[in-house]
Amino acid sequence: MADPVIDTRLESLDKARTAQDDEFFTDLYDVGDELQHYEEYFENKFVFCNCDYYETSAFFTYFNDSFERLGLRKLVCMGVSPSGEWHMFIRSNDGMLIKKQLDYCGFESDISIAALQRCDVVVTNPPFSIYRDFIELVIDNAPHYIVLGTILKCKLGKIMEKMRQEKCYTGHTHGTLNFHRPDEGKKKVFACWYQNVKKPIRNLVNVNEGLREYDNFHVLSIDRLRDIPSDYEGVIGVPITYCTIHNDIQFNILGFSYDPHLQYLKKKTYKGKQRDPVQDGKVKFARIFIQYKKKYLETQRIDF
C-alpha cells in the first residue's frame, strides 16, 4: 500500500469529535478485512462490542455470523438504536441468547464496565466525540482490544504511551474506509486500527539519505517516509502516518516534540515559542519522533 498522506480526509473523523457527530457506521467489508488477521486468536474468547447496537452493527454481523467458525465462547454487544434506545445482546456457546432493552448501557456505564472487565477482547468503532474517554477506559480495563480510529488518535497520551512501550500497535490494515452515514450514504475516511492482540509482521521501513534538522530541535526532519536515512543514530522526525508502518525491530517510537521527556532535544539557539517542530520558519504538522534501535543499526553495520 502506498504511504498514506495527511490530508483533509484524515481529519474528517476527528472533526466529528468537535461536532459531536458520531454516526459513522463501519462497513462489513472493512471489519472482515482487519479481523481476518486475528481469526485463530478468537477461539474460546469472550468478545465485547461495547458501542454496537446489534441490529445495525457490522461488528455484530461479523461475530454473530462466524460465531461457530471462530469458536467464540461469548459475544456481547451493547449500543444505542437510531431512535435512541439502549440495547444489549448476549450469545454464548452454551446456547444462551439474550436480547434486552436497558435504560442505559453506554460504554462508561456500570454494566458495560463489568463486561469490559470480564471479556477477553473489545472490538468496535467507538464514538469519536469521546474517543479519549473511551480508549482510556478500554486500555485500563480490558485485556485486549481491536479498535478503529484515525492516525491522529495516536497523539492521545494513553495510546502513545502504549505504542512507545510496544504494548499497542496499529492494525494490519489501514486506508480509506467506507463509513455509512445516516443521511449521506457512504463517506470515505482515512482510518486505522489500534490493537494489542497481534503484532503485525511489517516490512523493514524503506530508507534513503536526506539530512536536515528542524530549526528548533536536534532532530532530523523527514517529510516523506521513504526518505528516512538508512543509518542514523540521532532522533528522526517523521509524519505521523509512520505509525501505520512502524517496525519495532528497527525503530523506537519516542513521542512528540512537546512531550516533557523529549525537551532535551530542543535547540538552545531557538528563540521562538513553537512547541511543534519548525523548519525554515514553517511549523511541521503532526510529526512523531523515532530513533533506530542500537541493536538494529549494529547488525546492519556488520560487513559479512
Ligand SMILES: C[S@@+](CC[C@H](N)C(=O)[O-])C[C@H]1O[C@@H](n2cnc3c(N)ncnc32)[C@H](O)[C@@H]1O
Ligand atoms: C462511530 S459510531 C460506530 C457504531 C458501530 N460501532 C459501527 O462501527 O458501526 C459510534 C456509535 O456509538 C454511539 N455512542 C455514542 N455515545 C456512546 C456511549 N457513551 N456508549 C456507547 N455508544 C455510544 C453513537 O451514537 C454511534 O452510534
